[in-house]
Amino acid sequence: MQDKLSDQEATRYSRHLLLSQIGEGGQIKLKNAHAVVVGAGGLGSPVCLYLAAAGVGKITIIDPDTIEVTNLQRQILYKTNHVGREKAQMAANQMQALNPLIQVQAIGKKVENCNFEQVIKDATAVLDCTDNVSSRYFINQICVQAQVPLISAAAIRGEGQFMMFNFKQQTSPCYHCVFPDLDGDEAGLNCSNAGVVGPLLGLMGSKQALEFVKYVVKPESCSFAKLTVIDIWSEQNRQFNLAADPACPVCTAPEL
Amino acid sequence: MQLKINGQTVEVTETKSLLDVVKEFGASAPFALAVNGQFVPKSQHESWNLAEQDSIEILSPVQGG
Numbered sequence: 001m002q003d004k005l006s007d008q009e010a011t012r013y014s015r016h017l018l019l020s021q022i023g024e025g026g027q028i029k030l031k032n033a034h035a036v037v038v039g040a041g042g043l044g045s046p047v048c049l050y051l052a053a054a055g056v057g058k059i060t061i062i063d064p065d066t067i068e069v070t071n072l073q074r075q076i077l078y079k080t081n082h083v084g085r086e087k088a089q090m091a092a093n094q095m096q097a098l099n100p101l102i103q104v105q106a107i108g109k110k111v112e113n114c115n116f117e118q119v120i121k122d123a124t125a126v127l128d129c130t131d132n133v134s135s136r137y138f139i140n141q142i143c144v145q146a147q148v149p150l151i152s153a154a155a156i157r158g159e160g161q162f163m164m165f166n167f168k169q170q171t172s173p174c175y176h177c178v179f180p181d182l183d184g185d186e187a188g189l190n191c192s193n194a195g196v197v198g199p200l201l202g203l204m205g206s207k208q209a210l211e212f213v214k215y216v217v218k219p220e221s222c223s224f225a226k227l228t229v230i231d232i233w234s235e236q237n238r239q240f241n242l243a244a245d246p247a248c249p250v251c252t253a254p255e256l
Numbered sequence: 257m258q259l260k261i262n263g264q265t266v267e268v269t270e271t272k273s274l275l276d277v278v279k280e281f282g283a284s285a286p287f288a289l290a291v292n293g294q295f296v297p298k299s300q301h302e303s304w305n306l307a308e309q310d311s312i313e314i315l316s317p318v319q320g321g
Contacts (some may be wrong), residue, residue, distance in 0.1 A: 039321050041321055042320070042321060131319065131320050154317075154320055154321055155320050155321065156319070156320035161315075173295075173297075181285055182317055190319060190320050194320070227290075227315070240290040240294065242295045243294070243295055245297030246297070246299065247297070247298070248297070
């Protein structure tokens with residue numbers, strides 16, 4: 001545990017230090033925080049950039065893919081000359097270049113094959129920025145078991161969804177409670193076959209990074225167990241209160 | 257009984273379950289349901305009691321990232 005900021009850090013994070021909700025105490029909490037980001041794509045890009053810039057002391061980025069030219073329309077971590085390189089390593093390089101005062105770890109594997117339980121052992125929260133159901137189910141399950149908060153977002157076409165779960169709370173619902181029957185939906189819509197508006201990923205990913213920062217400095221300000229649905233074309237943003245499903249096989253909440 | 261589904265007014269017979277109402281409306285799985293802003297877990301889709309003027313939202317999962 002670090003209990004103070006260096007002069008260099010105090011200068012770099014001065015615009016945070018000016019805020020009553022963050023200040024030096026909050027910035028020290030950020031310095032001691034560990035964010036685990038799964039997916040270094042459209043959501044992971046703004047998440048990584050903002051968390052690194054904000055001074056989150058340790059960031060782990062997990063992604064098995066390589067950068068393709070079709071990613072560049074929305075995955076703002078990467079430049080044209082990065083095509084063909086590994087996403088996780090490149091994301092880590094970009095974060096480290098942005099902020100050399102933090103610690104960054106790249107894992108170029110599928111989340112299912114990276115010893116995820118171990119990776120999140122000291123995590124403050126996990127940010128799910130993946131693009132498929134099986135990874136989302138896997139991440140949810142491990143976070144429930146380890147009682148590590150999960151900040152989940154998704155986007156396709158012009159629709160975005162955001163959910164945040166605090167699994168330290170016994171009554172928390174989980175991702176599986178909300179969408180229990182997505183197995184076999186692997187052939188469903190994704191950004192490759194349905195498309196997505198680039199800046200929508202910025203909106204949703206920034207929300208994830210923002211809620212991570214808020215959770216670290218002022219957890220009581222976070223809205224857990226709500227589903228926020230954004231539709232950019234109708235400009236109808238809706239929010240729903242989530243509840244645990246007593247029949248959920250993943251979290252089997254003891255009470256509703 | 258008059259209800260709203262995704263903002264649209266619909267008329268249903270009293271006896272129908274929440275699940276039947278949304279299926280009749282054309283919802284196809286997978287989806288999540290909310291009534292009056294409150295999420296209804298899947299295990300309660302059939303037993304949930306609807307009331308006059310309830311507002312139902314059918315939410316399709318989004319997975320892209």
